[in-house]
Amino acid sequence: MLKNFSKYITYNLLGLEDGTYFANAIDFFIYDTIKIFLLLSIIIFVISIIRSHFPPEKTKRILSHKKEFIGNILAALLGIVTPFCSCSALPLFIGFVEAGVPLGVTFPFLISSPMVNEVAVVLLFGLFGWKVTVVYIGAGLLVAIIGGFVIGKLKLGKWVEEYVYAFHNGGQYEIAKQSFKDRLQYARDNTKDILKRVWLYILIAIGIGGFIHGYVPEDFLTHYAGKGNIFAVPVAVLLGVPLYSNAAGVIPVVYALMEKGVSMGTVLAFMMAVTALSLPEMIILRKVLKIPLLCVFVGIMTATIIAVGYLFNAIL
Amino acid sequence: MEIKVLGPGCYNCQILEEITVKAVKELGIGAKVEKVTDMFEIMKYTMSTPGLVINGKLKHAGRPLPTLEKVKELIKRETV
Numbered sequence: 001m002l003k004n005f006s007k008y009i010t011y012n013l014l015g016l017e018d019g020t021y022f023a024n025a026i027d028f029f030i031y032d033t034i035k036i037f038l039l040l041s042i043i044i045f046v047i048s049i050i051r052s053h054f055p056p057e058k059t060k061r062i063l064s065h066k067k068e069f070i071g072n073i074l075a076a077l078l079g080i081v082t083p084f085c086s087c088s089a090l091p092l093f094i095g096f097v098e099a100g101v102p103l104g105v106t107f108p109f110l111i112s113s114p115m116v117n118e119v120a121v122v123l124l125f126g127l128f129g130w131k132v133t134v135v136y137i138g139a140g141l142l143v144a145i146i147g148g149f150v151i152g153k154l155k156l157g158k159w160v161e162e163y164v165y166a167f168h169n170g171g172q173y174e175i176a177k178q179s180f181k182d183r184l185q186y187a188r189d190n191t192k193d194i195l196k197r198v199w200l201y202i203l204i205a206i207g208i209g210g211f212i213h214g215y216v217p218e219d220f221l222t223h224y225a226g227k228g229n230i231f232a233v234p235v236a237v238l239l240g241v242p243l244y245s246n247a248a249g250v251i252p253v254v255y256a257l258m259e260k261g262v263s264m265g266t267v268l269a270f271m272m273a274v275t276a277l278s279l280p281e282m283i284i285l286r287k288v289l290k291i292p293l294l295c296v297f298v299g300i301m302t303a304t305i306i307a308v309g310y311l312f313n314a315i316l
Numbered sequence: 317m318e319i320k321v322l323g324p325g326c327y328n329c330q331i332l333e334e335i336t337v338k339a340v341k342e343l344g345i346g347a348k349v350e351k352v353t354d355m356f357e358i359m360k361y362t363m364s365t366p367g368l369v370i371n372g373k374l375k376h377a378g379r380p381l382p383t384l385e386k387v388k389e390l391i392k393r394e395t396v
Contacts, residue, residue, distance in 0.1 A: 053365065057362070057363055091363045093356065173362065193381075
């Protein structure tokens with residue numbers, strides 16, 4: 001139905017000539033735009049409703065009584081549905097420490113929250129299909145769990161700034177009671193809020209898919225960053241670490257790189273490095289973590305993401 | 317009336333402060349809007365920034381930000 005609709009606009013309303021390259025690109029652009037925005041609206045709405053059940057105060061309570069192994073996995077999963085922006089990382093971190101959440105359980109949360117979220121999932125699904133999406137989610141969770149596990153095992157509590165331990169709130173926040181109607185309202189506002197922030201990036205990504213497609217040779221970058229080059233993954237990850245963008249912002253770049261012959265694993269590893277690690281985030285985390293712990297965090301993450309990149313390249 | 321905007325200084329916190337100051341001005345009440353940036357002070361109320369506290373009670377926390385109308389309504393409710 002959607003296909004017919006976009007064909008109708010392209011050929012009947014716009015009156016473009018059938019079968020030309022330009023008409024195909026327009027047709028593709030309209031179809032993908034509608035499809036992805038529909039998907040985004042529905043999925044963000046659904047996730048927002050789930051999210052309204054897990055405010056950080058509640059997440060903290062859930063994680064405070066968990067053993068490391070189960071806690072790791074649970075924290076990575078909760079990271080997906082809990083709202084996160086780099087400025088809320090601090091209160092989250094301090095709150096978790098106060099509630100007695102081990103470091104090994106706090107980190108999976110901090111890692112998966114920006115890296116795996118509904119926007120990333122919908123865009124990957126809409127542009128690359130379900131297989132890539134499933135692999136990305138799985139790998140994102142894996143990176144978060146492994147990163148947290150290693151940090152937990154290293155017992156680095158001494159490298160958390162002392163003042164963090166001085167915070168005592170009794171650990172109890174009042175969690176406002178919400179009716180189902182409140183949750184629907186929140187979901188609607190949140191969907192609008194997110195769409196407003198990401199729509200331009202998404203149009204750019206889809207535009208790249210439709211228009212650059214035919215103009216730059218497809219194997220343009222294959223020689224430099226295809227599967228054959230074993231340095232492609234580490235170089236892509238090292239480039240991505242200092243860069244800062246949310247999942248929506250990095251997707252157009254990811255799409256363009258992939259179209260031009262950079263292999264999937266390399267591109268996804270790049271995307272993880274950009275979303276999970278960034279200079280601004282490090283500056284914020286520096287307020288609660290001493291430099292050695294910060295370096296360990298970045299080091300472990302970089303190594304794990306590189307490993308995952310190779311794994312992707314091998315299986316995709 | 318005592319109004320506090322809680323936020324460590326990120327973009328969203330600044331926007332909420334602007335909205336709140338504007339709401340107070342448009343309502344024409346003599347409330348003082350205080351910006352709270354100290355993390356421990358913020359965390360007495362919430363873990364989600366930015367936050368809006370009116371007369372010691374948390375009225376809003378986190379994203380999406382409330383609209384100007386919503387903030388006005390929250391303030392009006394407290395003035396009665």
